Amino acid sequence: MPSSIPASATNKAAPGVGATLAPRAATTRSPWAMALRRFARNRVVILALVVLGLLAASAVFAPLLTPFDPLQRDVPNRLAPPGPVHWLGTDALGRDLYTRMLFGGRLSLFLGLASVALSLSLGVTLGLLAGYFGALVDATIMRLVDLILAFPGILFAIWLVALLGPGVNQVILANALFGMPAFARVVRGSVLAIKSADYVQAARSIGAPGGRIILVHMLPNVLAPIVVLASLNTAQAILVAASLSFLGLGPQPPMPEWGALLADGMTYIRSAWWLTVFPGLALTLTVLSSNLVGDGLRDALDPQMVVK
Amino acid sequence: MLVYIIRRLIIAVPLMLALVAVVFIMLRTVVPGDVAALLAGDQASPEQVEALRREMGLDRPIPVQFGIFLGNLARGDLGRSAITRQPVTARILQAMPITLTLATLTALTATLIGLSLGVITAYYANSWLDNLLRVLVVIGASMPTFWVGPMLILIFAVWLRSLPVQGSMTTAGLVLPVLTLGIGAMAGLSRLTRAGMLEVLNSDYIRTARAKGLRERAVVLVHAFRNALIPAITLIGVQFGGLLGGSVITERIFGLPGMGTLAINAIHNRDYPVVQGVVLVIAGIYLLVNLLVDIAYAFVNPRIRYE
Numbered sequence: 001m002p003s004s005i006p007a008s009a010t011n012k013a014a015p016g017v018g019a020t021l022a023p024r025a026a027t028t029r030s031p032w033a034m035a036l037r038r039f040a041r042n043r044v045v046i047l048a049l050v051v052l053g054l055l056a057a058s059a060v061f062a063p064l065l066t067p068f069d070p071l072q073r074d075v076p077n078r079l080a081p082p083g084p085v086h087w088l089g090t091d092a093l094g095r096d097l098y099t100r101m102l103f104g105g106r107l108s109l110f111l112g113l114a115s116v117a118l119s120l121s122l123g124v125t126l127g128l129l130a131g132y133f134g135a136l137v138d139a140t141i142m143r144l145v146d147l148i149l150a151f152p153g154i155l156f157a158i159w160l161v162a163l164l165g166p167g168v169n170q171v172i173l174a175n176a177l178f179g180m181p182a183f184a185r186v187v188r189g190s191v192l193a194i195k196s197a198d199y200v201q202a203a204r205s206i207g208a209p210g211g212r213i214i215l216v217h218m219l220p221n222v223l224a225p226i227v228v229l230a231s232l233n234t235a236q237a238i239l240v241a242a243s244l245s246f247l248g249l250g251p252q253p254p255m256p257e258w259g260a261l262l263a264d265g266m267t268y269i270r271s272a273w274w275l276t277v278f279p280g281l282a283l284t285l286t287v288l289s290s291n292l293v294g295d296g297l298r299d300a301l302d303p304q305m306v307v308k
Numbered sequence: 309m310l311v312y313i314i315r316r317l318i319i320a321v322p323l324m325l326a327l328v329a330v331v332f333i334m335l336r337t338v339v340p341g342d343v344a345a346l347l348a349g350d351q352a353s354p355e356q357v358e359a360l361r362r363e364m365g366l367d368r369p370i371p372v373q374f375g376i377f378l379g380n381l382a383r384g385d386l387g388r389s390a391i392t393r394q395p396v397t398a399r400i401l402q403a404m405p406i407t408l409t410l411a412t413l414t415a416l417t418a419t420l421i422g423l424s425l426g427v428i429t430a431y432y433a434n435s436w437l438d439n440l441l442r443v444l445v446v447i448g449a450s451m452p453t454f455w456v457g458p459m460l461i462l463i464f465a466v467w468l469r470s471l472p473v474q475g476s477m478t479t480a481g482l483v484l485p486v487l488t489l490g491i492g493a494m495a496g497l498s499r500l501t502r503a504g505m506l507e508v509l510n511s512d513y514i515r516t517a518r519a520k521g522l523r524e525r526a527v528v529l530v531h532a533f534r535n536a537l538i539p540a541i542t543l544i545g546v547q548f549g550g551l552l553g554g555s556v557i558t559e560r561i562f563g564l565p566g567m568g569t570l571a572i573n574a575i576h577n578r579d580y581p582v583v584q585g586v587v588l589v590i591a592g593i594y595l596l597v598n599l600l601v602d603i604a605y606a607f608v609n610p611r612i613r614y615e
Contacts, residue, residue: 147330150323151587152594153553159331159587162575163338239452243557246454247572262454266561269458269473270466277462280455288450 035224038300045296048289055286059109062102070095070103070256079272089274091264097274101282104256108283111171111250111257112238118176119237120230123183128214128222130184131191142188145181154178154240158249166249175240179233186229190222224301232294235287242283258283312606320599325378327591332377335584336370347581349390386585391577396585399570404589406477406566410558411551414486418493418551419544425494426501426536431528433506441498449495453554457488457561475562489558493547500543504536538609545601549594 039045058065074094082089088097130141148156160174194200195218203217242259244250251257258279265275336343344361345352352360361367364387365376380387386396425445429438464484465473475485508514509532517527556568563569567586574582 143326146323147326150327150595151553151591152549153551155553155556155587155590158553158556158571158575159334159583160338162571162580162583163334235450242452243454246557247560248576259452259454262458266458269461273462273466276455276458280452280459284447284451284455287452288447291446291450 035300039296042296042299045292048292048296051285051289052293055105055282055289056109058102059105062099062106066096066099066102068096068099070100071254072096079268081272082274088278089272091272091275092268097261097278100256100261101258101279104258104261104279105282105286107168107251107255108238108242108245108258109286111168111175111241111245112234114172115175115179115237115241116230116234118172119179119233120183120226122176123180124187124219124226126180127184127187128191128218131188131195132210132214132218138188141184145184148177148181154243157240157244158247161244161249166252168251171241171244171250174244175237178240179237182229182233183226186225187222190225191218194218194221228294228298228301231290231297235290235294238283238290239287309606313603316599316602320595324592324595327595328378328381328588329374331584331588331591332374335580339580347387347390349580350578352390381588386588387581389574389582390579391574391582396581399582400567400585400589403565403567403570403586406564407552407555407559407568407590408593409477410482410485410489410555410564410566411548413482414490414493414551414555415544415548417486418490418497418547419540421490422494422497423501423537423540425498426540427505427528427533429498430502430505430509430536433502442502445495445498448491449499451491453488453492453557454561456491457484457558460484460488461561475559475564477564481562485558485562485564488561489551489554492554493551496547497540497543501536501540504539505532508532508535538605541601541605541608545598545605548597548601552590552594 072095074090074096076094077086077090078092078094080086080090080094086096086098088101090096091100126141126145130138151159157174157178160177161170164170164173200213200217203213208217241250242257242262245257245259246263248260248263250260253260261279262276262283265272265279268275335346339346342357344357344364344366347364347366348357348360364380365373368376384397386400388395389399392399425441429441429445432438461473461484464471471484472481475481505528509528514527514532517531518524522531555566556571558564559566559568560572567590571583571586574580574586
C-alpha cells in the first residue's frame, strides 16, 4: 500500500519538511515531535503564544470581562480619561473604551482568521493543482497569482472593497484574495520539489489516481510550509483588515473594530490620547505576537525555509 | 546590457496590459448593475448615462469596449468624475506630485536608515547594541502605519508641539508622514542588510582583505557592504510598491491631498471613474519602478544579465 511508505522516505525529498503520512509509522522522534521540542525551547515564542492565547480568550469571553455594553452611550461622561470606573476612558459618545476594545478584538481577530482560512484554502488548492498538473494549468494559475502581486501593497484589496462596498464579508473576501498568492506560490514550489520523489513515482506507477496522489501523498508533505506561512499571514491579515476598517471600508459604525477605533481616535487626538494609544497597542501586541509565533514555527519546522 | 533591458521591457508591456484588463474586468464583473450608470454616478440623468454609454461604447461587445478603453488610456483619458464631472486625469495630475514626493522621500530615508542600521547591527553582531536595535526593529515592523502616524502626532505635535498635526508639502510638514510611512520599510531593510552583511563578513575574500592589512572600516564599508547591497536593492523595489499602497493610509492620517486621499474619498462617494483611474496610475508607476529597479540590479550584479 502506498500509504505505508515510511515517513523517513519523505525526508529525502524535502529535508526538514518531513511529515508523517501514517501516524503509526511515527516513533517518538518523528519530525513533527522534534519540531515541537525545538518550538517549546524558544522562550520568547512561548511568551508570544501566551499573549495570543490571552488576547483570544479576552475576545471570546468579552461579555464576561466587562460590566458595560460596547454600544451603551453615556453622553455626560463623554471623553472621560482612564479612571477607576472606565479603566481605559470613554469615547466621544461616552462608550467605555475597554469594553469596545474587547468586542473590537473579537471582530478584528475574526476578520484576520477568517481571511487567512479562506486564502489558505484557495491558495493551497491552486498551488497543488498548478504544481501537480504543470503545463497550461500551472501557467494560467501562476499568471493569475502574478497579477494580484503586480498591484502595489494593499491597493488590490482596496480596489476590490471599493467595488464590493464596505462591510465584514467584503473585507474578508478582499483580504483573502490579497493573501492567496503567497500560499499558492509556496505550495506550488513544494509540490514541484517532491513531484519526482520516489514515493510519488511509486504511487503513480501502481496506478493511484491523481486526486489520491495530491491529497494523500503530496498534501501532508507540504504541510509544514503551509503551517508557517499561515501563522505569518495571520499577522498580515489582521493588519490589512484593520487598515481597511481604518479607511472606513470595513465593518460600519457603531460596530467596534480596532482599526475603526483608531480612526475614531484620530478625530479627538488633541483631547483624548487614550482613544489613540490603547487600540493601537492591542493591535501591535497581536501582530507582534503572531509574527513571533510564525518565526518560531518557521525555525522549528525548517531552519532552511525561506518564505516567498 | 541592452539586450537585457529590451527583454525586460518586452515582459513589462503585456503585464501592464494584463493589469489594465484585470481592473477593466473587475469593474464589470464584481459590481452588479449597469456599467454606464455606475460610471456616470448616482446623480446622472438618464440622458447623461446614455451619452456616456455611446461615448465609451458600453453598448458594444466587451472586446470592443476594451479597445476603446485602451485607446482612451493611451491618450491619457481616464474618463470624468461621476461627482464633479472634471476629467479624472486632471485630478490625478494634481494629486500625483504629493504622493510621489512622499513615497520617494520615504524610500530615500528608509534606505539610508535601514542600511545603516543593518551595517551597524551586523558589525556589532550579538552585542547589547545589536540586540536592542533588533528588538526595536521587530517592534517597528509590527506597528501598523495607522498607529505609528497618530502616535507620532500625539508625541511630536500634541505633547511636544514641535511639529504640525497636519501634513503639508514643507519640510516640517513632511517629517512625520515620512517617518510613519517608512518605519516598516526601514525595519525590513535593516533585517535584510544585517543578514547579508553577516553572510559576507564570514566569506574568504573578507578574510583576505583583513589579512592583507586593510583598515577595518575599508573592509566593512567597501568590500562587505557592496555585496550585501545586492539583495537590499531588490527589496527597495518591492518596498516602493508597499510605500505607494501605504501612502493611501498615511495621506489619510495627515490630511495630505495625494492620490490616496483622492481614491478613498472617491470610494466613499461611489465615484468609480476616479477610483479606477487612481488604481491604474498607481499600479502603472509601481510597474515602472520595478522595471527601473531590475535594470539597476543588472548593473550592480553582472550575473543577472547573462542568465
